[in-house]
Amino acid sequence: MFVRIRHLADRKGSNRLMVRLRALLRSNEFYLIPLALVIGTLAGAIVTLMAEIAQIAHMVIYGIPVDVRLSANARVSPWAALIAPALGGLALGIMEWSRRRMKISSAVDPIEANALRGGNLSMRDSLVVSSQTLISNGCGASVGLEAGYTQIGSGIASLLGKFFNLRRNDLRLMVGCGAAAAIAAAFGAPITGAFYACELIVGVYSVGSAAPILAASLAGALTAQWLGGAPYSLEIPKVSAVGVEQYLALIGLALITSGVGIAVMRSSPMFERLFAWLPVWLRPVMGGLVVGGFAIVTPQVLAAGHGAMVLDLFHDMTIGLIALIIALKVTACLISLASGFRGGLFFASLFVGSLIGKFFSAVLLLISPNFVIDPLVAMLTGMATLGVAIVGGPLTMSFLVLEMTRNVDVTAVVLAGCIVTSICVRFMFGHSFSTWRLHLRGETIRSANDVGWLRNLTVERLMRSDVGKVPSTTTIAAVRREFVLGSRPGVVIVNNADEYIGLVLLPDLFSSDLDTIADDIQVIELARLIDIVLIPEMNVKSAMAVFDEAEAEMLAVVDSTDSRKVVGFLTENFARRRYVEEIDKATRGVLGALS
Template identity: 30%
Template sequence: MKLSGILHRLLVWRIKHINTRDFVLILSVFIGIFSGFAAVILKTLIHYIHIFLDNAVESQGLNYLYLAFPIVGILLTVIYTQVFLDGKLGRGVSNILYEISKKASIVRRDKMYSHLISSSLTVGFGGSVGLEAPIVVTGSAIGSNLGNAMHLDAKKRQLLIGCGAAAAISAIFNAPIAGVLFALEILLVNLSVPSFIPLMIASVFGHLVSKLFLGEEILFYFLIKDNFLIGDVPYFIILGIVTGLLGLFFTRIIFSIENRAKSFTQPYMKAIIGGLSLGILIFIFPPLYGEGYYAIKAILSESPSRLLENSLFISFYSNQWMVLLFIVSLVFIKVFATSFTVGAGGNGGIFAPSLFIGALSGFSVARIFNLLKLDINLSESNFTLVGMAGVCAAMLRAPLTAIFLIAEITSGYELFVPIMLVSAIAYITASYFEPHSLYTKRLAIKGELLTQDKDKTVLSNLKIEKMIETDLSLVPIETKLGELTEIVAKSKRNIFPVINENEELLGIILLDDIREIMFKPTMYDKVKVRELMHAPPATILFEDNMDLVMKKFERTEAWNLPVIKDGKYVGFLSKSNIFSRYRRLLIKETQD
């Protein structure tokens, strides 16, 4: 029996015996398991690539090979993308947000595996990015495609995308609560309370799978040694401001470099230039190699001097101020290393870099005050952990995710108060200067962002191409009044677009414009259309988003406006038709 036949029988049986709500719960279990396995596969691939490359360096004794590894990794990623994916990888969480907003939560099938391959090549060979975004995309694709295969609607597919993302974060960090909160804060902005259950189920199963195969220590694991002291609050406030500004700096730099990288039309040349730039940075600052969790572990183990190993600055190993200067330099250079990796064509996310920057900045703030000998002794490990939450909250605009992620990886809530404080201050600081995260900034510029404002969400889901009215009678520019009268007699509309031989819109004629002369036969051959037509109040471009369309209607107070595509007339948009579709979609959106 063919697979499609089996699937059809399964669907028929499901409809008869299992309601949709319970079926989604069952699917969330499978999505959690599959996403957990995806995380295990990705971490295992990275692990063995690192072992292979480290052995090659040790056997040859050539440390400068690390200069070449990033170029190789990014080139392999670009080759894979160009050859097998036609250059369309669809990177990052922003792409998933776009597919939720504009593609009815349908994620391309190849994303269930393409991001595992491409990110393992990028990060395995030293790309200075994280694995969290690729695994979130993979989990989201698993959820979307499973929902699509089971003929679920767009809203249920969106929920299953959230399940995949929650399970992915849960599996990669060993943090099931953070996984659920990530899905809620980043992907599912309009989720109802009953929908929490599938997210929790998927997150738990993703966590169990990763724990079964990878054990307790996934990325890093730390037990809090020092208690939180009330007297440290002023310094945590300073840390909140610092991490907020760093998150803002990271967001703007990476956005700027990615935009500049788009000017390169040759993907392979871009990969070589970006990979070489990254390789040079890694050669000078080895902790930039890969995800950077080694550096965080060194800081938390109270061995910050280890970051100077295998670097050109090893002679300053015992100089505390020089070690501090090296770490502060890493904070800022990491921003450029991540930007070069992504801009050159590598695949990875900003989650791990935000934790790297947060950890090193938190340590730096505490170490500066301790070295100044101000009769205080700040816990550098506590500030390291809290700093991670601060930058994460500022960059991702997901403070709850940041708070519970750090709480879960430390196996306790001793630092809950300072983590909340710093995350809130960092979030407020970054939001004051930049309203959108790196995930949402690109979509917001294009008007494609799904927001918590239900009106805007529904409006963004309206499609211009589905509302264009083409039943208006066209009038050639050389038409005379007599011929126009015949056209009017056969038309059911009172607007008449005037076009030339190239189907370009030259103007419009309203029935009111000719009402007084259309019954005067003596003028039929004397008056031409070009003398009667006038410009429309505004024109709508086919690529305009609905927010811009409604602004044009509001500004002109018109009820009908022409639509232009590639310079040619294609039809009219009616405000009443938009309102009618808006109402139907709003009713559908509010139904659970």
């Protein structure tokens, strides 16, 4: 008995402690920093573990040396190249077939979670996506692990955030911290990780979010370094200074990579259609066989391409060989993703971009031997600009180059190229690869900016259901007797089937011009907005567009597009006020006012 009482007392004490801790975290963004450090440390450790598992899988499957990356090998066993991706694809195909059979919804990635769900990520889904990414990369498919890194880092952050009952803005911030730590740990680049989170996951540069994101990013990078080093770290030798005359040529390179990036994203749905006719379980098997065939030609198409990129930075290559590797790697990436393998294009875009830069400098040298661009500078510019074109984040890619080279001159020209690429892709295409894939699924988001509140703020939530209705044959005088002026903005006119046929505003109804004929004129004669209505599923932004187009103060709400049954009404004044309130709430964190 006493033991039970003591147990209950201890439980109450721990509950009180948890309540106080949650209240502390919600009171000020300063207290989010320790939580961000914990998230960063966990993300850094998991990134290191995943990278080690993938490397061990490459060693066991392909028989490569311990200290050599898969894509850096001169050749691999043809049998291993064909069988490993096919078997890995079979495992993924069975998993996808099972998911569809059990009608489990698709996993949500960090960008979608922050844009539409207030940072709410499923830990189960994050574990599944990370394991599928590990299988894909481990068997040699042409994808990187960075998608799995950010997914699991953000998943842990969301789990902890929900455990501490954080507010929507704070939960989104924690998801950004998880992604920042994962990228920082992967590349050994904490500033890059921080800007990755701000540009691609959180969606804004915020004073209030800077400290937690930087703390998580540093913790992730230091943890990975302590555990053995960043899996995607690149050692760049001293780079020569960039002359002013070379800027124009490198800006031209940025425009070329913009076109390549857009072409890659446009090609994605076409490659998916190539596999659409196959059973879902068979698609990654066939994709794995094709990628394996490419690997027999050159192993540089396998996995993310980190080893190949390090190798190609310092080796002379013919123009034909560079072009061949670019074509095979891009095709292998698109086939891998289209057929059902899981992974990211972050590092693959860096690798292909560096080869485009090398190709560009070699062609310029061939055209005019007097006009020489340092191939390393061209590779870094191509790497960053194609990364911007496909992944997004001009500052992310620029700081990645800065942290690799520690050269401000080179970073300046890379930043200029990244800005040109970002503007060009945004103007001509409008999406990064992540948001383009969401667009193909029917979503309309173009960044991680929080628009989930907009979808939740529907007409159904805003409307009033105590709508005043009168039959069309009712006289104006009768309507005046039933509805007192000022009692409501207007009344809805319905037919014998109780369907909407128009509305009339009460000020119009009580116009002095109608006093003498009010007993003789039916209310239908005053009907307005006969064909303009709202439906409950509309969000507030769509509703505001209807109000603006109709120049209306009030609109009726009918139950569906196929029905005219009136379920309520909404006034422009109230809708506009709630819209402005939600915009203010969503953007209040930009200046640090998170409360």
